[in-house]
Amino acid sequence: GAVVSQHPSWVICKSGTSVKIECRSLDFQATTMFWYRQFPKQSLMLMATSNEGSKATYEQGVEKDKFLINHASLTLSTLTVTSAHPEDSSFYICSASLGTGTSYEQYFGPGTRLTVT
Amino acid sequence: AQSVAQPEDQVNVAEGNPLTVKCTYSVSGNPYLFWYVQYPNRGLQFLLKYITGDNLVKGSYGFEAEFNKSQTSFHLKKPSALVSDSALYFCAVRDKDTGGFKTIFGAGTRLFVKA
Numbered sequence: 308g309a310v311v312s313q314h315p316s317w318v319i320c321k322s323g324t325s326v327k328i329e330c331r332s333l334d335f336q337a338t339t340m341f342w343y344r345q346f347p348k349q350s351l352m353l354m355a356t357s358n359e360g361s362k363a364t365y366e367q368g369v370e371k372d373k374f375l376i377n378h379a380s381l382t383l384s385t386l387t388v389t390s391a392h393p394e395d396s397s398f399y400i401c402s403a404s405l406g407t408g409t410s411y412e413q414y415f416g417p418g419t420r421l422t423v424t
Numbered sequence: 425a426q427s428v429a430q431p432e433d434q435v436n437v438a439e440g441n442p443l444t445v446k447c448t449y450s451v452s453g454n455p456y457l458f459w460y461v462q463y464p465n466r467g468l469q470f471l472l473k474y475i476t477g478d479n480l481v482k483g484s485y486g487f488e489a490e491f492n493k494s495q496t497s498f499h500l501k502k503p504s505a506l507v508s509d510s511a512l513y514f515c516a517v518r519d520k521d522t523g524g525f526k527t528i529f530g531a532g533t534r535l536f537v538k539a
Contacts, residue, residue: 311467339525341525341527348532349531349532350514350529350530350531350532351468351514351529353526353527353528356524356525356526400467400468402468404525409456409518409520409524409525410456410473410475410520412458412470412473413458413460413468413470413527414470415460415467415468415469416467417465417466417467418467
């Protein structure tokens with residue numbers, strides 16, 4: 308149980324185009340989902356917290372107009388990287404909490420490798 | 425502000441020996457503490473967590489961790505390491521009182537278990 312999927316697993320796009328990454332909780336409903344960015348040999352950097360049916364809460368320094376997050380249902384959140392540039396190339400990871408309380412652990416998707424050329 | 429430190433980039437142990445991966449934390453309130461493991465080309469997997477109660481927490485794959493409030497530590501341990509334990513380990517903290525869902529991850533410690 309508690310499986311989170313991401314699609315695509317990797318994507319290459321040209322500079323200036325937009326890319327959408329999907330995150331799905333397969334066997335549970337996720338009120339809250341999280342989007343992270345992981346740089347090589349570095350830890351996960353929280354980008355935003357997404358609650359179903361409401362606007363995402365972005366961390367300081369993360370451009371909300373560049374990284375559009377939509378959490379339209381209890382099983383799906385999407386991250387759209389708009390007008391991508393090479394510096395946006397990274398490993399993007401989503402996760403979801405199993406419950407609504409803050410004591411719950413997170414379940415992570417396998418990640419999406421984005422390369423912007 | 426919350427923070428997590430994993431002082432070792434890499435830990436090397438021989439198979440069958442005990443292993444320890446260190447973690448210290450800083451929160452203004454009371455902590456929720458977590459350990460996750462990341463295998464190559466796989467997503468992070470939950471290992472164990474400390475919420476309240478017994479300071480010694482047991483988790484998946486024979487791992488355990490001890491919460492030490494005075495030393496603000498939550499070291500991950502296993503009595504006998506396996507080669508298959510080789511992976512990247514992340515310690516994480518949430519501030520129970522003020523942080524909401526925000527989870528801060530340490531930089532990660534790569535564990536190599538040699539046969």
